[in-house]
Amino acid sequence: MYGNDLSPTASPVTRNDDNLEDDTDFQATIDSAGRIEPRDAMPEAYRNNLIRQIAQHAHSEIIGMQPEGNWISRAPSLKRKAILMAKVQDEAGHGLYLYAAAETLGADRADLLDMLHTGRQKYSSIFNYPTLTWADMGAIGWLVDGAAIVNQVPLCRCSYGPYARAMVRVCKEESFHQRQGFEILHTLSNGTPAQHAMAQDAVDRWWWPSLMMFGPPDEASPNTERSMRWGVKRFSNDELRQRFVDMTVPQAEALGLTLPDPELRWNAESEHWDFGEIDFTELFEVIKGNGPCNAQRMAHRRRAHDEGAWVREAASAYAAKRAADDPVQAVA
Ligand SMILES: [Fe+2]
Numbered sequence: 067m068y069g070n071d072l073s074p075t076a077s078p079v080t081r082n083d084d085n086l087e088d089d090t091d092f093q094a095t096i097d098s099a100g101r102i103e104p105r106d107a108m109p110e111a112y113r114n115n116l117i118r119q120i121a122q123h124a125h126s127e128i129i130g131m132q133p134e135g136n137w138i139s140r141a142p143s144l145k146r147k148a149i150l151m152a153k154v155q156d157e158a159g160h161g162l163y164l165y166a167a168a169e170t171l172g173a174d175r176a177d178l179l180d181m182l183h184t185g186r187q188k189y190s191s192i193f194n195y196p197t198l199t200w201a202d203m204g205a206i207g208w209l210v211d212g213a214a215i216v217n218q219v220p221l222c223r224c225s226y227g228p229y230a231r232a233m234v235r236v237c238k239e240e241s242f243h244q245r246q247g248f249e250i251l252h253t254l255s256n257g258t259p260a261q262h263a264m265a266q267d268a269v270d271r272w273w274w275p276s277l278m279m280f281g282p283p284d285e286a287s288p289n290t291e292r293s294m295r296w297g298v299k300r301f302s303n304d305e306l307r308q309r310f311v312d313m314t315v316p317q318a319e320a321l322g323l324t325l326p327d328p329e330l331r332w333n334a335e336s337e338h339w340d341f342g343e344i345d346f347t348e349l350f351e352v353i354k355g356n357g358p359c360n361a362q363r364m365a366h367r368r369r370a371h372d373e374g375a376w377v378r379e380a381a382s383a384y385a386a387k388r389a390a391d392d393p394v395q396a397v398a
């Protein structure tokens with residue numbers, strides 16, 4: 067789907083936009099809510115910034131399969147197992163759309179994966195926390211996928227066409243993920259006292275890391291202004307975080323669970339929920355690689371990549387054979 071606009075003779079990689087002296091057309095397109103497409107001229111900084119963002123997003127999708135994949139064999143029923151498998155498979159699909167979107171900007175997927183494996187590119191810090199009980203599947207779906215939706219819905223209007231289009235489908239699937247998480251917690255919360263306690267414990271552990279998913283506070287987020295000018299970002303980190311809190315507090319009430327923040331209270335003046343201070347030192351430590359599961363996640367990812375080498379080689383051999391048999395078909 068994303069590769070359709072590319073051909074061997076007109077790859078965006080071969081074009082040099084370093085000296086795009088006049089980016090008036092580019093900015094005018096963005097200012098009129100138009101889309102930038104792969105073959106359009108764009109400043110190199112815009113291209114590089116998008117590659118980095120989309121790659122980080124793609125890496126997050128595939129690393130995010132690990133904490134939940136861990137529970138597929140331990141799901142409490144066949145129905146729960148089937149739903150969880152479908153969800154984890156969706157995340158692999160999200161990674162696929164996003165790597166493909168990055169490729170339309172001239173990035174090489176193998177290079178991006180290499181940057182992940184060598185620690186030169188990051189993934190969302192949320193996936194460096196462990197999943198200790200079945201209730202964590204509920205808390206991840208409800209809170210982590212819920213935060214992802216709040217972050218990603220505005221990206222459906224992102225200025226770069228392939229990224230925006232990928233987000234439309236991703237967001238539909240994320241909303242299924244969020245509801246399945248809510249439903250797991252709802253069942254547990256209304257179950258035995260032990261099940262209710264398990265649900266509460268999971269929410270207690272995932273609440274603050276979920277708020278950190280929106281990134282550092284606005285005053286410590288220097289690239290936000292530029293991303294907004296480029297139409298990549300539509301709302302600041304703090305705006306999105308507030309939107310998530312406002313959306314989630316009533317849902318917690320419906321679940322019969324509490325959120326672990328004694329300072330959480332409705333502010334009638336601002337018409338938003340006030341919340342306590344976030345410990346961003348924890349976020350920065352996890353980003354630096356010192357979260358509870360960073361080393362485990364990376365080791366597993368590298369191992370999975372190595373074990374999949376034969377699949378990539380077989381696919382390349384098949385593509386080469388197809389190209390030799392029928393060059394016209396292979397390009398199309
Ligand atoms: Fe996803």
Ligand SMILES: [Fe+2]
Binds near residue numbers: 211214239240243
């Ligand atoms: Fe998801």
